[in-house]
Amino acid sequence: MSRYLRFLIIAVVVLGLLFGLDYLFPGGAIHPELRKHLSDNAARLLPYIFRIAMLAGIAITLAVSLNLINGFTGQFSIGHAGFMAVGAYSSAYFSVNFGANLAARLGGGKPAWGLALVLATLIGAVCAGLAGLVVGVPSLRLKGDYLAIVTLGFGQIIVVFLNNIEAVGGARGYSGIPIVKSFFWIFLIAILTIVIVRNIVKSAFGRALISIREDELAAEAMGVNTTRYKVMAFVISSAMAGAGGVLLAHFDGYLNPKSFEFIKSFEILIMIILGGLGSIVGSVLGAVLLTVLPEALRGFAEYRMVIYSLLLIILMITRPQGLLGTTAAFKGWRGRKQKRPRSRTETEEITAEDSSAIDSVAKATLGERQRDSSLGQGEKSEH
Amino acid sequence: MKSLLISLPLITSLLFALACQTGGGGGDKVRIGVFMSLTGDTANFGISSTNGIKMAADEVNAAGGINGKQIELLVQDDRSDASEAATIVTKFVTQDQVHAILGEVASSRSIAAAPIAQNAKIPMLTPSSTNPEVTKKGDYIFRSCFIDPVQGAAIAQFGARTLNAKRAALMVDRKNDYSTGLEKVISDVFTKLGGQIVVTQSYQAGDQDFNAQITSIKGANPDVIFVPGYYGDVGLFAKQARDKGITVPLLGGDGWDSPSLYQIGGAALNGCYFSNHYSPDDADPLVQKFVSDYKARYGTVPDALAATAYDAAKILFDAIKRAPSLDGAAIRDALAATKEFPGVTGKVTFNENRDAVKPIVMIKIQEGGKFVVAERVQVEGAAMPTTTTSASPVVPAPGASPAAPNTAASPATKSSPAAAVTPARVAASPATTRSPATAATP
Structure with missing residues (x-):
């Protein structure tokens, strides 16, 4: 209460x-009554x-x-x-x-x-x-x-x-x-x-x-x-x-x-x-x-x-x-942004090594691996 | 708590910095507030104008000032932003206690700032804001250049009468208020004079490729092409149009005026025309003195904005000299009474709307980028469009003054005797007299 x-x-x-x-x-101007009590300098500055x-x-x-x-x-x-x-x-x-x-x-x-x-x-x-x-x-x-x-x-x-x-x-x-x-x-x-x-x-x-x-x-x-x-x-x-x-x-x-x-x-x-x-x-x-x-x-x-x-x-x-x-209660967008690209490049490297064959296959695996890595990252940050 | 520790000292120090800004100087000076876009997207216009104003002030100061008082210019940059322009004018009229205000180039900034000057009863004179709306903000707002409808009418009339064109194409910058404003008047006046707009194409400032529009324009086979835009795009367009085999002249407004125009467009612009406030090649001793002084001081040929700003400053100083006191109302009355002021851009008189009445110069671009005066068009006071609104510059507002019935659209129609445009045909020669209504002999 x-x-x-x-x-x-x-x-x-x-x-x-x-x-x-x-x-x-x-309207951002000074009330005429108040103006009488203000010095000229203040009246000039306030608006x-x-x-x-x-x-x-x-x-x-x-x-x-x-x-x-x-x-x-x-x-x-x-x-x-x-x-x-x-x-x-x-x-x-x-x-x-x-x-x-x-x-x-x-x-x-x-x-x-x-x-x-x-x-x-x-x-x-x-x-x-x-x-x-x-x-x-x-x-x-x-x-x-x-x-x-x-x-x-x-x-x-x-x-x-x-x-x-x-x-x-x-x-x-x-x-x-x-x-x-x-x-x-x-x-x-x-x-x-x-x-x-x-x-x-x-x-x-x-x-x-x-x-x-x-x-x-x-x-x-x-x-x-x-x-x-x-x-x-x-x-x-x-x-x-x-x-x-x-x-x-x-x-x-x-x-x-x-x-x-x-x-x-x-x-x-x-x-x-x-x-x-x-x-x-x-x-x-x-x-x-x-x-x-x-x-x-x-x-x-x-x-x-x-x-x-x-x-x-x-x-x-x-x-x-x-x-x-x-002082923000939570880790900001910036903190996440610094981590993400690193893990992404890792997966990209791995994918590039793994599949030298067809692009579409590489893309499919990239999606899989990203999912894996971000889950792992989530676990890490919890500890 | 930490946030408080950081915020409080920061904000107090900022407030302190604001409070510490010194106001105007002593009482024995004439303080003129100048707000211009010295940075941002129209910085070059603002800088030219400020140069012109500074030169005018120094000339008057060197000659002993106004009635023995020196002029103090307070120049402030508005970052090409309307809200900041209004803030500066607030500062001028309260903190700095200026006696008069000069500015802005762009109409949007002048419109945002004008009500503040009007409320404070401090006269404001804009050297080059051409939107009719500006001076409608109140009886303390003046303009020392012609407005867009007048310029548009002059361009259209030049095309229809002098060049005897029947079919015209229009090339408009849709995003630009200046360009769309001119487009409307040009097409109206040109149609009224018996011409026909056969095709209207649009572009956006910064476009590099005009081939689609040029193909369409070429198909319509016009006698002239009106391009009321800015010099950068005009130059490119002219080049590409000539490459595609279009040989008819291009016509434009004062947005063309820049040394860069010919650098971009080159020979493609030969034989094209644009309307302007003045020509630096004018033989008038007043113009020649201004051009040589400006060259000596800044190292470049003054553009039209420098010339109009120089004139605006001189007109204002002249009014302050005639005014019985430095009171806002006294200066306003003196400004309103300005008659036939001999400026670099022509003789200036203010009409009842506080807009300048002065001649418009049609300039022909010749071999090697030489701008020569082709014709002078004097639009008489009564022909000044007084009834335009911001939404559509040619539609009269309801209850408009009967003295000027829709003159924006019809400065040359028989039904409107007041709307007389008197062209003074002049041979294409730089050696012309400044008298607007008499045919000049070199």
Whole structure:
């Protein structure tokens, strides 16, 4: 009981804090009453810092959701920006064509806009989740790198689509989306994402996901329906990416397909690898770091991106497991990746020696031997 | 716990770094925020523009500044990213307290940043964002170049009237908003002038092989081919088209303007035309001084982006000089009152939409990659398309001002007397006067 009470108190405090921030800084600007009590310097600094904080909040949503599929389930997805785009554009289309009307009909006050925004977020998340289902069902039946290729392709296809849909502005971009720069909303979604991912990971469902990451064959042998679990994790991850897209769409009120190209997917991927795969706190840290760092380095002018890239390189050399890689509860995707190729090359060598005859025979035996070796590996790591 | 130990110092140090960023300098300087893509996929455009702006600022500073005050440029890179452009403008209007803003090259970044400048009531002048949407963001947003519909109309009209073409082919970069925007206007205007678009083919930036499209275009037997794209693809396309025996001229927009164009396309481009903001071969002393100064400073011939950015900076400085104070509203009013400003890219006047009205130059590519002025087209203020929307640049929005009924699509139709495009036919010679409406004698 006390646990629930504690949870309730924390929830109320956090929500109250966010609400208070929203009240004091409406739309990232400063409340006129508060402005009277602030020094000029603080008033000059705060809007800029708040904008970056809100961008970091959106990045947290994206990074933590990607971590569910890449870090915890061990499936390499590199099309996160694609799902984000689906969520962003579908919700923007809703907001422009229906949401604004709906809010106006309900009186146009804050609660009315809130309702319109909740609906927009749900629509964005559901659309992105559906896209995740369409991409995930065929590709997650396969193993290894196929998902990476399929998701990369999906990300590109979405951009091409968006460039050609005139209803959402095509390549000229979609403008006129209602702007909702709200601390409350952005961090509510970010915190919800963190809570959902954390609870999934700590549940039986999460254990199944982690078992898939550690050894898919062993997981299947233990009775885990791997395809089903992978698809579920993928759909949830996509839906949350869609919610992140919704936030972005309503942040500046302008969308452009160029913002969702594969470089964006990689940006999110860098966040979670930098923070440590399989660590939620790591993802949060990675997201904050990668959003703030380019701004914090502005003073270096032309050398900014050089220093930024150098910092990333140094960080990955000194901490290859990511910032918080070791504190993660489980051995990360990286640990597995280092072992796998070694055993695979061993089997390949053996197969090559054994069957100099026909390729198809060699392939069949390779499959057999891989199965053997990975089972053996599973045993070893248990001891 | 360890995670806290790592995160807390990291985040505090980052916040500290943010807070330590110095704001604008003392009160006796005119602070101009410049946001450009100095890195990323349009870095070359951003760098050219920044060069032009820096040169303009140094010239004014050397001459004593604006009303005795020196200009301080705060140049920031947005990594060719719209969201980062908006962040920089937030920084400009809050932390740096700039008096005015110059930027961006790409329309997508200008559109993302404009509402922030508008809300803060700081005038923003974009030198080369051609999307009509940009200046619709508010009355503090200005543009010192022509917009795509005007350029498209000029290209189409040049093809239909000057080259007397009846059948045209279109080659469009589907992924590029600039290209699709021009395509729409070109096909509309060309059709209205009695021409016919016989085939439309598309490509994507970076394509290497255009044989499929060329075969189809050749089959349709056009008189001209409109290629509203960027120089890299245009050069390759021209080469392959000539190899396949297509001899008709290619026509394009200011995306062609680059020294690399002729390096890629070579002799295949001889006899082709494109519309541009200015020509470095122009005999006007103003242009010649600009070109030689720029060459001396940066070692290259200034491209159109450098010229438009130079003009934008000069227009802004001129407005600040005329403004009674450094207040945002005062500068805005002075900018809006800009009339016949003698810029390198022509005489600039702002119309009621805060878009520049100025001549468009049609340039002919000659043997050896020489760009010569073939014709000047002045699109009059009333012909400026005012009613375009982002979704479809030629459809007027409901309730649009009756003064400009769908002029984007019909700058040359009889039904729209306001939409008069006055071409000043000029011999294909670099020695032309800058007066837009008079036939020049060398």
